[in-house]
Amino acid sequence: MDHKEAHHLRLYVLAALFFIVAAVYIGVLYDTQVNNYDYYYASSVRSIARSETVEAARGNIRPKRQGAGVQPLLLQPDL
Numbered sequence: 001m002d003h004k005e006a007h008h009l010r011l012y013v014l015a016a017l018f019f020i021v022a023a024v025y026i027g028v029l030y031d032t033q034v035n036n037y038d039y040y041y042a043s044s045v046r047s048i049a050r051s052e053t054v055e056a057a058r059g060n061i062r063p064k065r066q067g068a069g070v071q072p073l074l075l076q077p078d079l
Contacts, residue, residue, distance in 0.1 A: 032040065
């Protein structure tokens with residue numbers, strides 16, 4: 001085996017290794033997003049949808065103008 005053949009063999013081995021790793025990655029991605037979608041979606045909804053009251057260190061935060069058009073700040077109100 002001369003130098004050129006050894007170089008090509010190394011490239012083939014490297015390409016095969018790359019395609020094996022890519023196939024495993026795509027397989028895991030497919031399994032996570034298609035086969036186990038319901039499980040991971042329910043898990044994410046459970047971890048996001050919780051309420052927590054945080055007491056302000058320096059009192060309540062209120063707007064300067066109390067009147068029409070001033071609404072309380074809500075983050076993610078539809079949870």
